[in-house]
Amino acid sequence: MASNDCKTVQQCLSAYYDGELSAGQTAEVARHIEACDECAADLSSFESLSLDFAQTSLPAMPPQLWQKIESELEPVPVPESVTLLRRVADSIGPSPYVAGFVSMAASVLLLLGLGLWYGSEEPGAAIALHSHQGEHDVSHQHLAEFTGVMNDYLKKLHSEPDAAERMLLTRYNGERVDVDGAVRLVGYRPIVSDGLPEGYALASTSVLKMPCCTCVKAVCRRNDGSTLVLFEHDDQEAAWFGDRPSSMATCGDKDCCLIDLDHSIAATWKQGSRNVTAVGVRDQAEVATLVKWLEKKAGRAGVGIEGA
Known part of the structure; x- marks a missing residue:
């Protein structure tokens, strides 16, 4: 990595902040940040975002949420994903943070599934988009x-x-x-x-x-x-x-x-x-x-x- 290359360093900032770089890469990024105000500001934004997320209170999981979600998802083609989240949560054990995260994830899956289900009433919209992307990928591949x-x-x-x-x-x-x-x-x-x-x-x-x-x-x-x-x-x-x-x-x-x-x-x-x-x-x-x-x-x- 060139220590004076802002574009390269900015691509590594997330991994640098999470401690995922090698010792040599970490040292190069650190030296660059010391001399570059722009990259230092980008790193600061990572720190602020992480702090804001850590201070955000997660909602508690209401009683019998899973039963309600599973009953709502019967006509929607995503119940396996929700069930998998439930199994993961059960295997980890009781925790307000895990419960809150899984609750939010299940809600997202529910909304996504309903959107795909009802959105399919539009004449082939999702299918056409998938087909177009598939054709594009095949064209480049072959x-x-x-x-x-x-x-x-x-x-x-x-x-x-x-x-x-x-x-x-x-x-x-x-x-x-x-x-x-x-x-x-x-x-x-x-x-x-x-x-x-x-x-x-x-x-x-x-x-x-x-x-x-x-x-x-x-x-x-x-x-x-x-x-x-x-x-x-x-x-x-x-x-x-x-x-x-x-x-x-x-x-x-x-x-x-x-x-x-x-x-x-x-x-x-x-x-x-x-x-x-x-x-x-x-x-x-x-x-x-x-x-x-x-x-x-x-x-x-x-x-x-x-x-x-």
Whole structure:
């Protein structure tokens, strides 16, 4: 620890006050406090807070409080927590301080439980918040891994396309499907279900449960045997390709993001309410061909790619 670093010292003040630092750290913090009025004032605030808490009288636990709490908590999903507090208090033995603390803690749990119970009347508010946080955590947790997997996939796709497809299917629980199977799994018809431009043939369609979303992957073969892969997904794939060079361009009538791959390019654009990512594209002209074809098919269908 640098003795002249206020930020570092302030992070240690609580542990310093509680006597939890090593002897060397304690000495460094003490020397810093002697020379720094700001950190000395922060330490003083810890001391004042502790003194105020020590002088606060805790309420006595009313008779038969536990029975009343348990009866009130029957419809609330927190009785186990309250019961655990009761057991802790019983194991410690009678004490006005313990009784007061447990009484306060039980009251907090009761209010929290009731808030969650009645708050759930709001349409999915707590569930939506938890779900959003979970998605955020998963995104950060798997981002680096997912980018690495896609990098390996791209390397294999040029020279070993079949091996690349097997790798991705295995990695993300891929399931080969027909149009009806895709609709069952993702709720919409794949963009390739109405055919491909001249010079392309559909080799396979599958559904992948990728970290970002569940997406439809279509493997297409050109007349010369080379491979082009179309991903249809809900999210924007900005992080799929890591820090590879990218640029924006107009392809057909769509704004596309073009990513420079080792032997080809990738392109992504908005198609209806979802996004399409084409991997293994030769050039911007080929992207424009694909964009125009999909727009034409969507126009004929009259419902875009949303139609099932």
